[in-house]
Each structure stands twice: as structure tokens, then as C-alpha cells.
Amino acid sequence: MSNRMWGGRFAAGPDAIMEEINASIGYDKRFFRQDIAGSIAHANMLAATGIISKDDKNSITAALADLQKDIEQNKFNFSRALEDIHMNIESALAQKIGDPAARLHTARSRNDQVATDFRLYVRDVVDLLVGQISSLQIALVKRADEEAETIMPGFTHLQTAQPVTLGHHLLAYVEMLSRDYHRFLDARKRINISPLGAAALAGTSFPIDREMTAKELGFEKPAANSLDAVSDRDFVIETLSAASICAMHLSRFAEELVIWSTPQFGFVRLSDRFSTGSSIMPQKRNPDAAELIRAKIGRIFGAQVAMTIVMKGLPLTYSKDMQEDKEGAFDAFDTLSLSLAAMTGMVDDISFNRPEMEKAAGAGFSTATDLADWLVRTLNMPFRDAHHVTGEIVALAEKNQCTLEQLSIEQMQSVENNITPAVFEVLGVKNSVNSRTSYGGTAPKNVREQVKIWQKILKG
């Protein structure tokens, strides 16, 4: 065996390997606040139901509060031999107060304890993330208000299709983020259920009060089935799924920022803060933050894939496989939080190049649809016929190398005799966007109404 190649990291042999693969304290120490809160709630309940004495309870809760301070002040020595956060804290508690510590573990188990800690943690994550989503929405709404009348090309297939307003475009992301917000809150309902008291897997014969611990920890209610309570990691996967979709939205906006900040588009200028330059090309401005945000969906969704694979085909109840629930989730949530913060900073700082946007909006006969709609509306042409006439007029403009507006009324009438000068009202990009006042349409008036609605919602 001695000459066996374990790989250099494992020179110490099997015991070191097992410790490395088995111990979770390296990452689950993040749970110290949740673990201590859970233990205090459990102790209070054990005392209230007479399972432990009031003195023991007081001794336990006071010592736990002290331990929390120790950890916060970096005075706590985490031991890898004690494997996880639960054993580290339990052991420290025993050293501090002896016997009563040994009573704390009555009617609970590491299985329900870790599930409780993780749910409390993910609930905090959700509360942080929905706050950050709101912050990004606030930043977008503010810019949408400023850019309610700014005209830009509306793209399909990344080709100019119709003129729209920049404010309307920014509000599209506010809508997406609103779905993210509510998706997280819907997940929160399923997170916020207390596993505490499920014990190892079967419940307990002690007369515990699970409503009480649930209430003290802010849970909506206790889980109704002990086997499910210790086996369930849906709440991790569902929250990761909400995070992935949110990251997807950010990736779309990030892609737009990367494209818009090319010299070819020139629609935006990112601030120095969120871009990097070149020591020899001072005009160069690499959209690093946008690119990184675009990429981050990879690891966030990767964490969801990982956890789905872990849970596939896992028999009830707790299996050690489930210990894989934490590291990927931590990284994914941290990453989304960072991405939201960076995107909010970029939105605050970005400069929009209005003239360039408006110029691009007018190119490519982008008001051809307006012309067709005018023909339908005014001359009562069937839609498909109006399309045909419009195509001929656009071809005429193309031949004359001019815009639709620059054609004379006679030129237009050469295609369709009934066209009147009133048609010019719809051919400019400004008129075009102003006319699209249907609910949800791009008109500046609509943008301002939506901005007001959002300001009211986001003030809350």
C-alpha cells in the first residue's frame, strides 16, 4: 500500500481521504447563526413542555448566545474532526456548561437540525435577493422615466423592426424582474416550513411542541410528515431555479450592453467603474462587468443541475448524498447577489447616446408597418393588401435612396392613388412611437404611466 499513488494531496492515506470527503465544517459553518437560533428555540420549547428544566434552558441559551459572539468575533476554533457546525457548537456548549448541554439534543437529531438550519439560511437568501431585485428595478424605473421619450430601434432577430422608446425597453426588464421577485416569494412559501421535531426520521415520543419552535423561528408551520421533512431538498432546487431564471434575464440585458457598447452600435457608454481600459488605447472600454454577468448564469444553473442529479433516484430518508446540497447553492446565491449588485451599479452609471439611438431607429424604413397600418385604418384596405402596397412604396424609397418621409405625395400616389398627405403623420419615428398607445405599447405616454405604477409598487 505504501507505494500506492493516492495522488499527492492524499499522502496521509485513507483516514485523510475520509476526513476530506466527509467533513462539512469547511462550508456549513456559514450556518452558525441559524444553528444557534434553532437550538435556542428548541431549548425554549423543551423547557416550556417540561422536557428539560428552566435552569437548564437558561444555562443553554445564555451559553449559546456567548458562542455566537465568539464566532462573530473570530474567537471560535472550528474543528474538522467534529465534522460539522452542529457538532462543533454542541461540543463547545458541553465544554462550557456540561450536563445541560447533553440534554439539548433530546427529541431532535442532526437530520432535522441541518434541514432547519438550511431552510432558515435560504429564507434569508431569498429576503436578500428580493431586496436586491427591487433595487435593480428602482434603478431601471428611474432611467426609464428619464428615457421615456428616447427613441431607439426595436429589434427582432437583432434587425431593426420598428421604432420603440428606450424607457419601454428598460421597463421590459422591470417586468422580468417582477416575475423573478414573485417566483422567489412563491418559493419562500415552500421554504418556510419547519422540519424541527422530525427528529432522525420518525418523529419522537417526547411531548414536544413543534408549533412553538416553528413560530419562534418565523416558520409558517411545522412539516406534516417527518420522513419527508428530513428527505426534502426541493426548497434548494426551487430557489436555484428561480435564481437561474433571474440570471438568464440578467444575461440578456448584459448581452445587449455588450452589443450596444461596440463602436458599431454606439448606443451606450459604460462608466469607468464597470469597464476596463487599455493602457495604450485610451478610447477602449471593455464591458467586463456586463460580460461577467452574462457568464454567471453558467455556474448558477450548473448548481441546479448538480443538485437535481444528486436527488435523482435517492431513496428515503436521509442519505449522505444530501450533504452536497450546500456548496453549490452557496456559490450560486452569492453569485446572483453579486450580479444583481453589479447590474444595478451599471444601470445607475450608464450613459445613453440618444442621437445615435434615434438615428438607428429611423434607418431601414422602420415605419413601414405604420404606413401599412395607416392604409388599413384610413383606406380600409385588408391587412395583407396593405402589406403589398407598403412593400412597393418602400421599394420606391429604396430606389430613390431616401426615407419614407422623404418621398413626395405624388410618388406615393403612383403606387396607391388614394393615399393623402395625412399619411406623413405616421412616417416619422417620433409619430410612430407616439401612436402606439395600445395597452402595453411603446408610446412615451404609456411609459410614463407604467413608471408611475412601478414607483408606487417599489416605494412599499
Place this chain on the structure above:
Amino acid sequence: MSNRMWGGRFAAGPDAIMEEINASIGYDKRFFRQDIAGSIAHANMLAATGIISKDDKNSITAALADLQKDIEQNKFNFSRALEDIHMNIESALAQKIGDPAARLHTARSRNDQVATDFRLYVRDVVDLLVGQISSLQIALVKRADEEAETIMPGFTHLQTAQPVTLGHHLLAYVEMLSRDYHRFLDARKRINISPLGAAALAGTSFPIDREMTAKELGFEKPAANSLDAVSDRDFVIETLSAASICAMHLSRFAEELVIWSTPQFGFVRLSDRFSTGSSIMPQKRNPDAAELIRAKIGRIFGAQVAMTIVMKGLPLTYSKDMQEDKEGAFDAFDTLSLSLAAMTGMVDDISFNRPEMEKAAGAGFSTATDLADWLVRTLNMPFRDAHHVTGEIVALAEKNQCTLEQLSIEQMQSVENNITPAVFEVLGVKNSVNSRTSYGGTAPKNVREQVKIWQKILKG
């Protein structure tokens, strides 16, 4: 070019390739009902707002109703050259009624039309799936009621940990399915928003009434931003995510059925219907359906991965990439529906081997925790000390090759002098499960209460 190898399927050259990659009619014809319903609602609204005449509207809606019948009766010739369901129906409509057909497309576009169709379709899928989830819950609750007192081993790490009741185990899946049910309904809220009237991307200058079409189609309300309305495919990804988590639950139960039906476990016997035999080994019973259900999470989650990749970094608004939203989703939803049906059938038909389960539950000193709890409760020992004493007593039983129940009181007192004969009450598996009456615990009494609660919920 003629000697270029396109691969045999593409002998016909570039035009055939483009048609193959571009046309969607092969799969989006599934939408014919939704497409026609959307068109009828749109026509009604166009007439109500005076955009088209009542006569035109009547002509359009009557013809669309006829077309629907034609399709249902396989009398409709779908054309691949017309690319998709929208153009196929529009073209057939034009052939039937001429001019009025050409007016139907006023103030809408394929971009909002396809989004409308797909949302209507996914909403129907969700309604089907939640019904099937309820059916599976009903089947499980029925069996849980029958097996409320059946004792089986509760596993952690697939090792016997504590005795539990089979009814309790089955109800754990009812809980999981309940989360699935509500997850689908939460997704439904975000599905059920009407994109109709967003037009190509910018809204329209026609005085349309989006509330009216939304209402006629059963949508909660119209989408508030036209750019978002045609760019959003969250509803596909979120529904796929709910489907993946549900499939994960099924994979866990399927894995248990595979393991439980081995000769080594012998806990269950699957019916002939859901297993396959061997022509030469008549006793062999392969759990094919369970294995397939276990596997199906692969393609369901694979569809979610695919759609997430498609949407990553896609600029607004509609891009042709989005056409990839359908095939994977159709397959995933069909697959989950089939899996739910198969699992429901298996649960109905399965035979549980109660004696084998109870025998297994009693092996391995599975009531050691009960002994420890008794020591804590009765002798007021600290939990960790009680664990130590229990370990010694188990070791004694192991040495004597007997169960805990079979030890004499003297033998137990040799380890801990204060133990009284009352201890025997907790050492049998039956007493063990009966004692776990904490909320969510495994006691038959609890199982029956939960069964009643579920029966009431599922009757609705």
C-alpha cells in the same frame, strides 16, 4: 457544389436544408385549437372596437370553427411550405372567405400570436398535470390508509434506522406531490397573462381592447409591456422546472420500488401489468415501469437545460432561437403525464409484503433510540449519557445474539442499575411506532389523521 457531401438527408441541397431547419408546422400544429381560439377572440375584439365589420367577424369566426372541425377530422392538409400553424390556418381561411381573412391579421403579428398559443397550451398542460398529481395522491392516500399500521424499517443511508409505518412512508410522497401541485399552480399565475395585442413588438396604433381578448381567452390580464410580451419564455422554463422536480420525486419512489422488489428485500410485488417476466424464469418480475419512470427525469430535465441554454444571452425581442421552445417542452410534458399515469397504476396494483417488512423493521436493534429516549424520559439522564448506556446494552444483545426485547431485566440492570421492567414497553417495533405521536411523527394514529385531512383536500 453538386459533389458536395451534405449528408444523405440533404441531397436536395440548400433549399431543403432551410425548409427543414426553419419550418415548425411538424410540431406546432398541436396548437391548432389554441390558434383558432386566439383568432376568434381577436376577431370578436376587432369587431367590438369597430376595427373590422361585424359581417367580416361573423364570416371569420364561422370559417375558423369549420377549420377546427376539419383538423379534428384529419381533413386538413398541413403544408410545410407555409412553415407554421399560423400561416397554415390563415391561408386556409383566405381560401375559404377571401378578403375578410386578410383583415384578421390587423393589429397583431405572429410574434404575439405564437406567444398566445403557447401560453394557452401550457396552461392546459398544467391543468392536466395537477389533475394527474391529485389522482396519484388519491391512490397513495388510499394505500396509506390501508397500511397505517404496517410496520417497515425507516431507512437512513439505506440502513435500517428506526421502525416506521408504511402508511407514513406513502404519505411522505403525498407531501412531495402537494408541493408539486402548488408549484405548478404558482407557475400558472405567470403563464396566464395575455401577450395578444403586443403585435410585432411595439404595440399598435389601432384602438384595440386587450382586456377583452384576455378575458375571452381566460387570461388573468394582458401583459403590461409589449417588448417583454413577445420575448418572454419564462413560463416554459418555470413549468419545466416544476415538471423536473415532480419527476425527481417520482424517480425516488421508483428507485424504492426497484429495490423493494428485489428478492433480497421482498417488500413488494409489482403487478404483471407493470412488470415483465421471463419466458424461462416464471418467478422473475422485472420492474420495467418503475425503471422507466426513474429514468424519465433525464429527458424532462434535459428539456429545461436546453431551453435555459437557448434563452441565455438572447437580446430582445423575438429571435428565431425561440422557436426551439416547443419540441422539448412537448416531450417533457407528455413524459411527465405518462410517468404520473404509470405510477398511479403501479400504486393501485402493488402488493405489500407486510410480514417481510415487519421482520426487517425489527432487525438491527432498530428500537435502540427508543431505549435511549426511555432512559432520558424516565431516568432523567442527559441525552448523550443515555446514548452511551444504550450502546452498551445493544452490545450485550449482540453478544448474546438476541434482540433487545429478549434481554432479561437483570442483564439490562447490569449495565444501568435503575432500569425497570417498564422499559420493555418501548422495545418492540409496534410500541415504538405507536409512541411516535409528535406532530408529523410515524404513529398509526397520526397516519390516520393525515389520511383524513388529505381525503378532505382531495375530494374537492
Place this chain on the structure above:
Amino acid sequence: MSNRMWGGRFAAGPDAIMEEINASIGYDKRFFRQDIAGSIAHANMLAATGIISKDDKNSITAALADLQKDIEQNKFNFSRALEDIHMNIESALAQKIGDPAARLHTARSRNDQVATDFRLYVRDVVDLLVGQISSLQIALVKRADEEAETIMPGFTHLQTAQPVTLGHHLLAYVEMLSRDYHRFLDARKRINISPLGAAALAGTSFPIDREMTAKELGFEKPAANSLDAVSDRDFVIETLSAASICAMHLSRFAEELVIWSTPQFGFVRLSDRFSTGSSIMPQKRNPDAAELIRAKIGRIFGAQVAMTIVMKGLPLTYSKDMQEDKEGAFDAFDTLSLSLAAMTGMVDDISFNRPEMEKAAGAGFSTATDLADWLVRTLNMPFRDAHHVTGEIVALAEKNQCTLEQLSIEQMQSVENNITPAVFEVLGVKNSVNSRTSYGGTAPKNVREQVKIWQKILKG
């Protein structure tokens, strides 16, 4: 039960469900050629080793050849009740020739038969795909040759960094495709192993000659372990992985084509064949094929995810889960084949806008690096100092709103006194690309050398 909701598709109840979930003939009939080839090889071997008579063999192989013709001419009735391709063909054979058919299944099993069929199929797929990869390389090399001197911006962060040649850019994809080519061939080595003769899982006591069947079917050798032979689906996953990476390459080029065909970039014009227009905006050209290719990586990689999930944690040997290996793989391989064909067509047809590309290449002081390199090379400045001087000169040009070339020698000397007029030789984009002659560099001379090398390789 009768009022149980199975979901409408399953009105017929459990038996219909089981048939639907269990039968594979709907998709594995694709294997008919492979299945028949495998059976012929097996029959030949059984006769050669004396296990069956020569007459039986002749009868079997002749009848199988007839069946193949029947299937090719759509005269074969596939039966879903017979589940799969193997039983369909075996049953038809029995009807044709009776007893000898019953001898064909000696010393084999469906487990090794399906593995054999699938390996033969995937080997054919690989051979098709590497041919298509070569075709795309040929198309790219041809265009690279034509565009060896075309100057375009080299991008980092989608910002103009340095001028490069379009030919060089196109050859970058030839390199990527070359890795794909070899990755598929490496996978082929592991595909091309014969499972035939592994029987159900344990081998057989018949004196079979596995070398002989392997050779007849073109396999490199028989698999060395029967348990592995029937349990292994690595070859599917590995081929899917090669396909995913190839699809990723195509998605990158597709993204470039989408961006390059915007009016803002205007670098390329896609042919009518591979884009779609608008009935009213004749100049609009949506890059549909490019967008679809960009998206296709979703489903291809999704299939890899699905199969990885299926195989995770599956005990030996054959489990029914493995039946999920086919549909996703078929779809993924078809999709990559179609994507390669479409991309080849687009590359053939595309028009490059050379003036626009060269103009863009010269913008943004893109030869600043050349200036810095000149300072290092000619004046022996340390690199970081040269960067500093260059930055000052660029700032000067920016202030004067001119290019680097347009600065006077005196202006440059005002920053660094030792600069000589020889510096102008490196400031134009043409000189810049011509100077980058290091191996792998962008100089037209290098491009032509690489084109020659590739022409030689691809002629083979």
C-alpha cells in the same frame, strides 16, 4: 377506478399506459439495417462454429435480406405489441421460415443485440458527421482563401482590438472543427467494440467465435467483459459530448453572423436562401438559419444531460432505464447534422462587405499595439514604457480627431523625440496585418500557407 382521471390520453387504462411507456418500436425501428446485419453475422458465425446447420444459416440470411427489402419498401408492418425492432424482425422471420428462425437466438440475447445495433448506428452517425465537418471545413477554407487579404477588426470583448484578416478569422473555425473531427474519431475507437456474444450478461457456454462476428460487422474487436458489454452506454454520452462541443462552435459563428448582419455592423449579407424577409420591409433580412443554429446547442447538450442523469447510479447490468438512450441521441445527432449542413450552405452563399470591414478595422486606433511594438523593436524601449508613450500619442490623435497615421512626425516627436518617419510603416491596418507573420499570426501570407495545408488535408 373507472372514474379515475388518467389524463385523456390514457383513457384505455393501465395496459395502454404500460404499452406506451414500455414499447420502443416507435423509435428503434431506425435500427432495422443494423439489427439485420447483426443477425446475419451471428447466423454466419453459428454455422461456421457448427452451432447451427449451414442450411438453417442459408435460410435465415436469405429471409433476413428479404425482410430488409420489405422494410425499405415500406411493406413491413411494425407491431407495437412486439415492443421493439428485435422482436418485430424475429417474429417476421419465424413466420417466413419457422424452425430455423428459432435457432437464430442461440447464444445471444436482446441485451447484447440492442447494444450491438446501437453501436453500429452511432458508428454510422460518426462517419456521417465527420464527413459533414470536412465539408464545412472545405467551404470555410475556400472562403478563407478568397479573403486572405480582407482586413477586418479583431475583437476582444466585442471591442475592436487589432486589425486581422478575415481569412484568418475563418480559419479559426477550421481549427475548431478539426478538433471536433478528431474528437469524434477518438470516440469512434470506443464505439467500435463488439458486444455481440456477451449474451444476456454472463457470456455463453456455446463455442461461439466473437472475433468472427466482430470482424464481419467491422468492429475492431469484441468487448472483453460481458457484464460491461451490456451495461455500457459511454459511447452514447461521449459522442453526445463531441456533438455538444461541435454545436458550441457553430453557435459562436452563428452569433457572429447575427451580429455581423445587423445594419450597424454591416459586415455580411446572408443569402435569401438562409434568411427570411418581410413582406413590407424588403431590405430586412432576418438571419433565421444562423439564429436556429445558435439555438440548437440547447437540445444537443440537453440530450447529453438527459443521458448522464439516466446512467447516474445505475447498478449493473442492464436496467430498463437504459432504453432512454435512443430518442434523445437520435434527435441530437440529426440536429447536429442539419446544423452542419445549414452552416455549410450559409458559408457558401454569404457575401462579405470588404469595405465596411476594413473601415471598421481602422477605427479606434487599432494599430496602437503596432506603434508600441515599433517603439520596443526600434528604440529598444521596455514594453511597459512603450505602452505609456503610445497612450500619449493616441491621446494626441484623439484630441486632434485624426487617426494615428494622420499625425505628423513632429507631433509624434513632441511625445517621444526618437521616433523617426519609419514609424508610419506600421500605422496602417494593411501594414499591421502584413507584419504579423509569427507562426499562427494573421498575416495574409500565413493565411495562404494555412489554406494550402488545409487543402491538402481535406483533399484526402
Place this chain on the structure above:
Amino acid sequence: MSNRMWGGRFAAGPDAIMEEINASIGYDKRFFRQDIAGSIAHANMLAATGIISKDDKNSITAALADLQKDIEQNKFNFSRALEDIHMNIESALAQKIGDPAARLHTARSRNDQVATDFRLYVRDVVDLLVGQISSLQIALVKRADEEAETIMPGFTHLQTAQPVTLGHHLLAYVEMLSRDYHRFLDARKRINISPLGAAALAGTSFPIDREMTAKELGFEKPAANSLDAVSDRDFVIETLSAASICAMHLSRFAEELVIWSTPQFGFVRLSDRFSTGSSIMPQKRNPDAAELIRAKIGRIFGAQVAMTIVMKGLPLTYSKDMQEDKEGAFDAFDTLSLSLAAMTGMVDDISFNRPEMEKAAGAGFSTATDLADWLVRTLNMPFRDAHHVTGEIVALAEKNQCTLEQLSIEQMQSVENNITPAVFEVLGVKNSVNSRTSYGGTAPKNVREQVKIWQKILKG
């Protein structure tokens, strides 16, 4: 802004956010050896080609060697403001030796430098992993040799199908690992290409010698296209794919170990080292290491998903998105290395329960196939007829509650008159496995031959 909620971690505002999202030194410091080796090779080449002086080269290489020692001895202060490993080392070099340091960056860029470092790193990873794979193969072959005659049930669908030898089962994993080994080596060919000298993206006008640096760093050759050289991350994805497939194999064996160590199966006993016990149930032995290995495929494959998503649709050349290539890959490779080490340790330590395995192998008429084969071979029955006769005999045994061996010859002849006592030779599990001597079959003789072949291969 001051009252904006960034989330607590970002109280310091936008600059802190940008530093956090942008800096890579936290993880790319792993590359210090590779970065220094690359710089030394580059300096040597610059001197050899006369681009820098020999004195400068000597000064640079000596100082770099010192820096490496500093880092190895933890005397180096990494600065986050300097972003990455390249700038950290370059800056330290400048402080040490001034001007010559500034010359080192001639004719290279961070773009080719990071690609070089990462390829060197992944090459080292591959070399480590293939060594560990061999170690696990050695461990398996040793146990296979010991268990060449141990009889166990061969499973399909986790149901007993035919008896096999444990040695043969263990060798199935040796085969899988052999594919992993060669898959990694095939990937290594594509890893081992030098990007150094591609410079930022276009190559350089300095007369560099890329063959020389490639050779000094052990690369097979320089990359032929500079744009591809800085844009390519195939080598990461391909290596992750090889790692995922290997992890999948480990997950399958891990699943078997979990199932085999249940009391119901009782086939194996894991050592104390690789399992955890219970303080109160001393007989309990949780297979923690096996469960964790089973789960680890999640994060390894998750990293592949993440990187595939990152690269999807990324235009050439370097984009900051690519910075996401490292963390996931590091974690995945570390994880696979740890899993291989743990599995090797488990295989070394595991105890096989031979009597239990053999007993299980004999249950369920597992030699029915042998009987059918005997009928074919000896009585020349067609295979399907033999199946029918066998089924009747098995039914007879089942009725008599005896094994096939325990039936009398008369009983058998009552089903098929031509059966002779010679049939008994094939009815015992020992005879069954001994008879399966076809190439790749399970006979102990075959196992020993394969063991010898593997011992020779693995000695190398």
C-alpha cells in the same frame, strides 16, 4: 445612492462590487508554477531570438525562480488590486529587477498567457487523474484475482438473472476505467498545444520562435491560429466531460456498494474507515463515502454544464466571460481526484461475504438459461422451444419448492423425454459459471486470464 440597498456584502458600493466580480487572483493563484514556467520559457526564447539581451533574460529567470520559492514558502503577498496571477507576478518582478521585467511582456499578452497557464494546469490534472485511475484499477484487479471463483448473482433490473463471478463483476469496472483512462489521454492531445505567442489575438511582428517555447513547456506544438488560440476553451469542457463520465462509473459502483451493504443484501461489509457508525447502534454502518462518491457526479457534471453555457454563442476572440473557466473546473477536478482516492481506499478495505453472495446466486432458478442452452446444445432443440420446455421444468420445481438440481431425472423427463442425467452438470451455479467460457464470459478461468492481462498493462 447612499441609501440604496446593495445587499450587505456590498456596503462599500460600486468599486467593491467591481473588484469582487472582476478579480481572479483568489483562485488563479493556483497557476503560479505554470505562470512562472511560461514566463521563463518566454524569456529564454526572447533571448535566443535576440529580442531581449541575455543579461535581461538571466535577470528575469533568476528573479522568477526566487518568486516561485517565495510563493511556495508563503512569503508572497497576493494583491487583489492587481487582479490576477499574471499581474501579481509581473509587478513583483518589476519591483525586484526593474527595467528587464518590463521587457518580459514583449510579444505576448495576458490572453495567450492565461491560456498557456491553464493548459499546463489541466495537463497536470490529467496526468494526476490517469495515475489515480490506474491505482483504482490495480486495487480492483487485485480483488478480482482473489474473487475469481466467488459466485454472486448477476443482475438485470436488479433482479437475479444468472450466476456470475465476483471477479468478473469487478473487472467490468476495470474496463470502464480503462475507457476513462484513454478518454483523458485523448483529451490530453488536444490540451497539449501551445497558445504562447498568439499574443493578444493576432500574433506578433516580433521574430519569435513558438516552437522553442512550446518545446520547453512540453507542448506537442504551437497552435496554428492565433485567434483560435486565445478563444479556445474546448480543452476545459472536454476534460470535464471525461471527468463526468468517470464520475458516472464511480456513481454506479457506489450505488452497488450502498445496496450491497444493506442488511437485506449483506454482500459486503465496508471498513470502519469508510463508513460511520451510530453511538447507540454499534452494528450500524452507514456507507457515507460510497454515498458521497455517488453524489459527486452532480458537481462535476454541473461544472461541465456551466462551462458549456458560458461558451455558447460567444463571439471571437477573448471575452471576459471566459474568466468563468477556472473555479468550476478546479472544483470538479479536485472532486474527481478525491472520489478516486476514496473509492480506491474502499476497494482495498472492503470485505466480501462470499457465502451470502453464493446463496443469493442460487436462488430464483438462476440456472434456467443453462438448462435451456443444454437442451439446444444436446438435444438440438430450437432456442425458442428450449425456452418453453425450461419454463415448464422451472414451474415444476417451483411447485415442488425445490431447486432445479433437486428435481429427479424422472421429473424432468416427464416434461421432455429426451433429457439425460448429463443435464445435472449444468444446473449448479458453480457449473454454470464454469461453463461460460466464451470470450468475455464470466468463467473463473476467463477472469484469471483477464487479471493477468491487466496486471501486465498496469505494471507499466
